[in-house]
Amino acid sequence: MDKFGFTISKGRQINYDQNDRRIYNYIIENEPSFRNCIACGGCSGSCSAGNFTRFSLRELNILINRGENDLPRTNLKKCMLCGKCTLICPRGVNTRNVVFLAKQAFKRFDSYAF
Amino acid sequence: MDNLFDKLMEDIRFEEGLNACMNCGVCTAICPAAEFYSYDPRKIVDIVQSRNNELIEDLLKSEQIWYCGECMSCKTRCPRGNAPGLIIMALRGLSQDLGYFTESEKGRQQLAIKRTIGESILNTGYCVYIDGISPEFHPEQGPTWEWVHENRVDLIERLGGNYKGDGPGILRKIPQETLDELKKIFEVTGGLERYEKIESYSKKKAAEMNLDFDEGIDNEYFSHIYKTNNGSHTR
């Protein structure tokens, strides 16, 4: 840094080949309906927590699927488990259980568990 | 308040560069800037096509519009014939016209480009001229460049150049009459006006930021904008 006045930027692409997909795999093993998400946004549109915070279950589903676990790890806490999303999901995803399982999975696989 | 979308439409590159976007992301997928900056050209096009004045104003004041490297890889691929790179150029132009560029760290850098490249064009007739590419400002050029720079008179002669000489040839002196013509072109076409706007808005911003502001590159404000990177651009 001192010599040149800058450091070499790191890429921010989703590197699917290197990402950790254990969280995702744990969820689909125990809640197969998680696979049926079509990212319609019905869940996040109706989300009580999403009204006040940057919480989106749709986004969380996608990120966990891709093994991009950093945001979901912290964001999961914002869910109040009210279950509105479960009522709305057109693909019958048991979203409440997905959140439970995701929390479990982070505890199980993650050294930075909450 | 002005309708910013209409103002953008006055730029021919914007008119050329924006057709209906379907958010396919082909531009972002190939964009070198999206790979290293928190930047998504798809979203920029989407904001612009929303014609939402507030969102466009935010954009003009944002860091985002300054991440693009104008490589135009996006233009090659867009299935709707859009050119996000050209849209960015229009946004940057308007941001400078309205003085919004000083609201962002990356935008403020326009003064550095004006002071280096911009003044070089009018003073030498070259975008860059070897005398100004100093090893102090360009340590990344490496030790060989130090030698080149130090020995430029002899080296350019040895290679068959015409350093500061008359007539044609490499690094020749551009005649004063030619420089006068360039300056006149800048005057007639709004180039000088752009330069002056960059200067005056920057001066205002420097005062706001409590930084010394002077001509040339040896002052607090220049040094600040040239070197500052708050590290929040690549998240």
Next chain:
Amino acid sequence: MGKHVVVIGAGVAGMEAAGRLSRNGLEVTLLEKESVAGGHINDWFRLFPDRRDSNEVREYLINLSSDPKIQLKTGASVDKLTRHGSSYLLTTDAGENINADAVVVATGFSLFRSSRKEEYGYGIYENVISSADLEKLFISGEIVISSGKAPQRIGIVHCVGSRDEKVGNLYCSKLCCVTAVKQAIEIKEHLPDSEVFCFYMDMRMGGALYEELYREAQEKWGVNFIRGKVSEASETIDGKIVVKVEDTLAGRPLKMDIDMLVLMAGMEMSEGGSKLAATSGLKTGENRFFASADHHFGSNISNLEGVFFAGTCIAPMNVTETISHARAAVTEVMEYFSNNNR
């Protein structure tokens, strides 16, 4: 009646039309540029949405069009179509002249030539293939890449040559999304341990049982769907394909190594159709397909009296729609003759 109809093209539409015309007592000449009848269906292994054997449909069509009143001429394409009084004279590329009281144009579609999307490297990178190539692999019963091994990770690119100004096709080809899902499932049937990724812009599953198939692909087969148009493919030193796409739902660019990339080639006006349009005066529309007289109630009717359209020569259609459209063309022909006889 003794009327004679020439049907140009012996694919699904042409065979269906010929069969129905002969059942109505008409003499039919069925022209086919290839050496056998059947059209694209000959190259397809199974059909969506129920993955039935394509041979079943082909056999139905062959039975239907095997009638003494139908004369099938293969290896014959039409060079010229000119009106003579109330009938038409067709000249084939072999120089044969055929008279027709009415003509059914069933020239079908061509699959988009995938090499035209240069950035995907079809014809350059070994393991980039088209949807049609994959069907051949299904027929052969073995899905392998250039190394002779089975692919572990397969990518499927939607909208290749469709919805794309760069190749001059603004329209949606309509069948590629469901084909992608069908093929993804078939890959998983062959290679249960493989991972399959569909890269799509929109999932256009607007047909009977299509959406259900999409859901099955997710639920039962674990096919992954990533929303983003693939920007480019390239080849690594060990023959893998690197795909660059934006995961638009995550809002970030995504890069992935893939063993085999399958391009969902769209549908275009066939070459034979374009040639016929140029020599006959039949009108074409913006998308280069033949232009019907009316989008809603005249889709079989052309700008030339006595010349009718059947099937995908006017727009992308699936087999079900093609068969219906061909039957509708026959209705138009019958009505044309009965009006003219009055």
Next chain:
Amino acid sequence: MKNEGKKAVWSEYQKEIADDKFFYVRSCIRQNFFPGSEVAFLRILKEVLGKDVYEHPCHTTCSGIGYHGDIVPFETAMTVVARQFALMTEAGYENYVPSCITSFGLYTEILDTWHHFPEVEKKIRKNLKEATGREFEAPKNLAHASDVIFKFRKEIAAKAKYKLINKNTGEPLRVVDHIGCHYAKMFPSKGVGGAEYPYVLAGMIEEWGGQVIDYPERRHCCGFGFRQYLVQANRGFSVACSKEKFESMQPFKPDMIITNCPGCPMFLDRWQYVINEIEGKQYGQNGEGIPVFTYEEVAGLVLGFDPWDLGLQMHQTDCEPVLDKIGIEYSPEDKYKLNSLNHSQPKHLVVNV
């Protein structure tokens, strides 16, 4: 990789390139960083091929770096370019050959704009007349200098002293080609071979005996990005782009890189040094780095020009490994020789002695 597929693509992008009577326009960056290349271009065209090339002493920058640094408005850039066209017209030439890719891209963009918006061209004509009193004709033929060398690649091969072949193994050298983004990405039909598989450099490599290396990040930008390099705070992005390319090409063991853009060879050359300084990583074989050349430097070497006449001593990444592989004769002690009075050497070499 199937070469026939590429040939099919190349055949779709045939570009008309003038044969003689060129109006040559210099590049700002190349005059500073690769003066030997422009000297070599003129030497090859005039002395080796016997062509008429004219350089007007009063031509200037096209203002392209300012334009893409967004400090120069489009209208200004168009009028500066119109002045260059006027010089060509006044000198009686019609075939415009810029040495710079940014310029080439800008000219292409301007001509395309004028084609679609004739009222803009009218306005620029008025601007130019008002500012300088000059009038112009648009070029009849616009070709980048690398297009011209591409056109004469066979003539150059016929007069070649060396081939891009490893003299010890007899194998062709493995050459990475890097095309400047603005060569064809904006207007694929204006580049030899199009945007996806440009043939302009690949054609030279093939003709001169080398083997073209295609690697995953071949089409990626070098990272110049105008403001991204021009301002120190942004250079981390610039170097990261080149790093991505090096990482991607490294498994293919390239012997050299050849480029047709002014900035790219400088960045691909310097960033190897910077990456090594910051991360201790040296690319290339045996820790030697991957030598980077302009197309004129390669043409000159093939024709037997002295490496130090070509200016290869200005490279940060040493070019000698390639010279040795080909078997090019050169005098190591003359590398930094300037004249009888100046015996200086780059500092890092002096320290090592």
